[in-house]
Amino acid sequence: MQPKRRLFLKLLSRCLALRTLFSYEAAAVLFVFVSVRFHLLCERTVRLFFFFRVPSLRAMDDEGKNRVSVELSDASESDSFLDLAYQPLKVFLRVRPFSVAELENHETQGCVTIEDPQTVILHAPKESPAMKNCERGIGHSVHKFTFSRVFRPETTQSEFFEGSTKEIVRAYVNGVNGLVFTYGVTNAGKTYTIQGTSKDLGILPRSLDMIFNYIRGRQYVKMNFKPYLSNDVKKLEEAQVKQEEIIKAALLASLKEETESVSNTVANMCHVEPTSSKCTSRNLPSDSLAENCVPVDAYQTNIHQRTQATVWVSFCEIYNEYVYDLLSVLSTLKNQKRRVLRICEDQGGNSYIKDLKWINIQSTEEGCKILKIGNKNRSFACTRMNEQSSRSHSIFSIRLLILTDEHQPHVLGVSELTFCDLAGSERCNKTQAFGDRLKEAGNINNSLHILGKCIAALKQNQNPKMKPSYIPFRESKLTRLFQPFFCGKGKACMIVNINQHANTYDETLHVMKFSAIAKQVIQTVLPKNLGDFPPKLIGGDGKPIVCFDVNKSQDDFPDSNETSAEEEVDITILSHEDLLKTAENLKEKLVAERQSKLLLEMNIRREMAEAMFRQLLETEEAWSNRLEDMKDSYEEKLESKFEMYKEAIKKHAYMCAMEQIEDHYVPIEEFIAEQEKVEDRESKILQLERQLHEQSGRLLTLGSPHSDIPTTENDLTDKMMLKANEGLQKQCMEKDELIKSLKLKIQKLNETLLEANEGYRKMVEENSRLKHTIMLKDQEMNSLQNWAKRVLELEETVSSLQKELDGHKKHFSIEDSKQQKPRRGLLANLKSTVAGTAGTPLGRGWGKHEEASTSRKHVLFTHKAKE
Numbered sequence: 007m008q009p010k011r012r013l014f015l016k017l018l019s020r021c022l023a024l025r026t027l028f029s030y031e032a033a034a035v036l037f038v039f040v041s042v043r044f045h046l047l048c049e050r051t052v053r054l055f056f057f058f059r060v061p062s063l064r065a066m067d068d069e070g071k072n073r074v075s076v077e078l079s080d081a082s083e084s085d086s087f088l089d090l091a092y093q094p095l096k097v098f099l100r101v102r103p104f105s106v107a108e109l110e111n112h113e114t115q116g117c118v119t120i121e122d123p124q125t126v127i128l129h130a131p132k133e134s135p136a137m138k139n140c141e142r143g144i145g146h147s148v149h150k151f152t153f154s155r156v157f158r159p160e161t162t163q164s165e166f167f168e169g170s171t172k173e174i175v176r177a178y179v180n181g182v183n184g185l186v187f188t189y190g191v192t193n194a195g196k197t198y199t200i201q202g203t204s205k206d207l208g209i210l211p212r213s214l215d216m217i218f219n220y221i222r223g224r225q226y227v228k229m230n231f232k233p234y235l236s237n238d239v240k241k242l243e244e245a246q247v248k249q250e251e252i253i254k255a256a257l258l259a260s261l262k263e264e265t266e267s268v269s270n271t272v273a274n275m276c277h278v279e280p281t282s283s284k285c286t287s288r289n290l291p292s293d294s295l296a297e298n299c300v301p302v303d304a305y306q307t308n309i310h311q312r313t314q315a316t317v318w319v320s321f322c323e324i325y326n327e328y329v330y331d332l333l334s335v336l337s338t339l340k341n342q343k344r345r346v347l348r349i350c351e352d353q354g355g356n357s358y359i360k361d362l363k364w365i366n367i368q369s370t371e372e373g374c375k376i377l378k379i380g381n382k383n384r385s386f387a388c389t390r391m392n393e394q395s396s397r398s399h400s401i402f403s404i405r406l407l408i409l410t411d412e413h414q415p416h417v418l419g420v421s422e423l424t425f426c427d428l429a430g431s432e433r434c435n436k437t438q439a440f441g442d443r444l445k446e447a448g449n450i451n452n453s454l455h456i457l458g459k460c461i462a463a464l465k466q467n468q469n470p471k472m473k474p475s476y477i478p479f480r481e482s483k484l485t486r487l488f489q490p491f492f493c494g495k496g497k498a499c500m501i502v503n504i505n506q507h508a509n510t511y512d513e514t515l516h517v518m519k520f521s522a523i524a525k526q527v528i529q530t531v532l533p534k535n536l537g538d539f540p541p542k543l544i545g546g547d548g549k550p551i552v553c554f555d556v557n558k559s560q561d562d563f564p565d566s567n568e569t570s571a572e573e574e575v576d577i578t579i580l581s582h583e584d585l586l587k588t589a590e591n592l593k594e595k596l597v598a599e600r601q602s603k604l605l606l607e608m609n610i611r612r613e614m615a616e617a618m619f620r621q622l623l624e625t626e627e628a629w630s631n632r633l634e635d636m637k638d639s640y641e642e643k644l645e646s647k648f649e650m651y652k653e654a655i656k657k658h659a660y661m662c663a664m665e666q667i668e669d670h671y672v673p674i675e676e677f678i679a680e681q682e683k684v685e686d687r688e689s690k691i692l693q694l695e696r697q698l699h700e701q702s703g704r705l706l707t708l709g710s711p712h713s714d715i716p717t718t719e720n721d722l723t724d725k726m727m728l729k730a731n732e733g734l735q736k737q738c739m740e741k742d743e744l745i746k747s748l749k750l751k752i753q754k755l756n757e758t759l760l761e762a763n764e765g766y767r768k769m770v771e772e773n774s775r776l777k778h779t780i781m782l783k784d785q786e787m788n789s790l791q792n793w794a795k796r797v798l799e800l801e802e803t804v805s806s807l808q809k810e811l812d813g814h815k816k817h818f819s820i821e822d823s824k825q826q827k828p829r830r831g832l833l834a835n836l837k838s839t840v841a842g843t844a845g846t847p848l849g850r851g852w853g854k855h856e857e858a859s860t861s862r863k864h865v866l867f868t869h870k871a872k873e
């Protein structure tokens with residue numbers, strides 16, 4: 007491979023790293039930039055741009071998949087680095103068999119039916135919420151799901167391994183990273199599938215066994231190369247190696263008592279002692295792992311003799327969103343808190359767990375021991391659904407370091423296989439969790455929910471018709487660690503575990519729906535030389551020793567069935583000295599190339615900075631333009647508002663004027679009459695003016711030098727004309743005066759009219775007031791007349807009484823004259839009689855009669871006089 011091309015690939019790998027950090031678009035822009043830098047902006051760049059858009063391709067359907075592969079296969083031979091893998095995420099379903107207790111509890115309601123090796127049908131059991139909803143017309147009672155493969159309840163562990171994980175392990179030993187994770191409700195058999203039991207091992211120990219079989223006979227037994235950060239290797243000093251050995255011994259010692267059982271089980275598998283080279287089939291039970299052993303020879307023929315391999319493992323758990331190392335030996339002191347580990351990112355944006363313990367293992371047996379030790383530290387608890395329920399997500403990672411021969415060991419490649427046993431999703435009301443269990447369940451459900459969101463977003467982003475959405479990888483620890491695998495770092499595979507319980511039907515349905523989405527996610531598995539930075543070899547002091555060229559590593563890595571003929575020739579024809587010289591030359595070249603690459607990187611960085619600066623300037627300009635536009639639009643708005651106010655003011659002025667006109671209203675008849683007068687006068691004035699005009703015209707003609715009339719006559723006529731003119735002017739002035747005086751008169755008349763109006767209004771008011779007064783007087787008069795009638799009646803009564811009194815007087819005077827003597831007595835009697843009537847009204851009226859009648863008469867007369 008040419009250096010320029012290699013450099014180009016290296017830069018491309020950086021772009022891809024950027025892709026995981028930022029966005030596809032940013033990476034694509036950078037990529038085009040790099041392509042331009044290398045004068046490669048042509049068909050290839052377009053293809054690469056296409057590659058960046060791949061996640062946006064229509065997912066799922068085989069048609070789409072084929073299209074991708076066809077388009078990529080169009081790439082020229084030289085574009086082999088584009089040999090990427092695009093395939094839907096493999097999702098396997100494993101149905102757990104019923105336990106004896108479950109059968110006794112009549113949990114079998116036929117909820118799960120396996121139609122064919124890809125299809126499964128769920129039937130909602132009676133009384134389940136799903137069935138109730140279905141009866142109400144919401145949702146369906148039957149659901150059909152398809153998977154990459156469905157494993158029946160009777161499937162053995164070995165069959166399951168063969169059908170699901172083996173392919174990933176095979177790719178792994180050939181340098182492709184792998185992630186296997188189980189998903190399902192609690193008590194569905196996730197831990198059983200990954201770890202198995204001591205008698206029936208799960209996919210993890212079986213994978214370990216396959217790996218050790220693969221490296222058998224070329225295992226690097228020293229511990230001086232250790233995984234470091236996400237993808238690097240640390241070369242340990244003697245003392246550090248010793249320390250590693252001590253740590254490992256201490257760890258294994260903690261499980262001494264249980265070693266026996268583990269040894270026995272593993273001994274039943276394909277024996278994997280580092281020194282042994284044969285698989286002793288006579289020891290194997292029929293369903294043991296031996297069936298899965300890849301014939302060693304098949305691999306050994308492919309292995310380049312120079313390479314060696316070493317295996318390191320780590321085991322951690324995410325419990326309540328905290329990462330704990332399960333291989334940290336805790337002191338026996340009670341209440342000692344476990345150390346929380348941090349998740350960091352390397353320069354390529356790949357997440358790794360800082361300070362996580364990596365233990366070198368030399369066999370499957372050791373690997374199983376490590377697993378067991380980790381399990382002892384893992385958070386399990388007895389819940390209502392599962393006696394030993396995992397309360398955390400456990401992550402077991404295996405790193406395979408491929409090294410050159412023992413004399414001059416170099417790292418050629420690092421690959422990682424991760425097994426993640428997710429904690430089971432659960433309904434807290436069903437598990438009747440409270441306290442710590444409830445908190446755990448909340449955290450478990452939350453991280454699973456975020457995983458679901460990430461998978462849904464990945465799926466959405468692959469659909470070009472939909473708006474790309476943010477993938478919330480960073481929202482949980484679990485998804486942060488999964489991120490590289492979903493971004494091309496390796497192959498991922500999902501194992502969905504379900505049980506057939508009727509009482510967990512709804513949760514199972516939810517799990518199935520989730521997996522249906524996951525199955526639609528297209529994975530982009532990048533070749534090693536694209537996806538990652540090459541592994542760096544770090545010295546014991548933590549400083550890089552040498553950076554290996556990933557392309558060279560890839561070439562040397564035995565991932566193909568044929569070894570390069572050229573390489574073989576190189577090795578055989580060269581003498582030891584030549585080989586040393588070549589190595590020296592290569593070293594020099596490497597240093598020179600690295601220097602030039604550094605320079606190039608600096609240039610690229612500078613150019614990128616400039617490009618970014620330019621972009622910033624453009625953004626600033628765009629913003630200032632936008633600001634200007636906004637200013638203009640606001641000004642326009644202000645102007646229109648101003649116009650509006652002006653109109654409103656005009657309208658208001660008009661309304662005021664109309665009101666004033668109404669105030670100064672003159673009756674139309676008067677106005678017309680006055681107008682007629684004015685017109686009449688104006689016409690007269692016009693007539694006079696015309697006459698004047700004619701006269702002056704005549705005067706002019708008369709006064710012209712061409713006139714035949716003699717001058718004396720002309721003078722006379724001039725004088726006459728002047729006089730006439732003066733007279734006319736006088737008349738005009740008089741008429742003007744007259745018009746003025748008439749106008750004044752009209753004005754005065756108007757004023758008089760207004761005054762008259764005012765006077766009339768006042769008179770009307772006075773009139774109404776007087777009418778009111780007259781009405782009052784009338785009422786008074788009536789009452790007085792009534793009084794007068796009453797007085798007359800009383801006077802009549804008085805006169806009749808007077809007459810009666812006179813009659814009595816006469817009678818008494820006759821009697822008096824007859825009886826002189828008793829006269830005094832009779833008068834006294836009369837007086838006493840009169841005095842007796844004084845208390846009566848008649849008596850009282852008697853005394854005052856004269857006086858009252860005169861006063862009444864007086865009132866009556868004055869009234870009459872008034873009337």
Ligand SMILES: Nc1ncnc2c1ncn2[C@@H]1O[C@H](COP(=O)(O)OP(=O)(O)OP(=O)(O)O)[C@@H](O)[C@H]1O
Nearest residue numbers: 102103192193194195196197198392395396429430
């Ligand atoms: N395929 C199987 N064959 C036989 N037994 C099984 C199978 N799968 C699971 N079991 C048994 O079912 C029980 C529950 O399994 P397991 O603990 O693996 O469930 P889980 O999904 O990991 O639960 P949790 O999420 O609560 O940890 C165990 O006793 C296990 O032995």
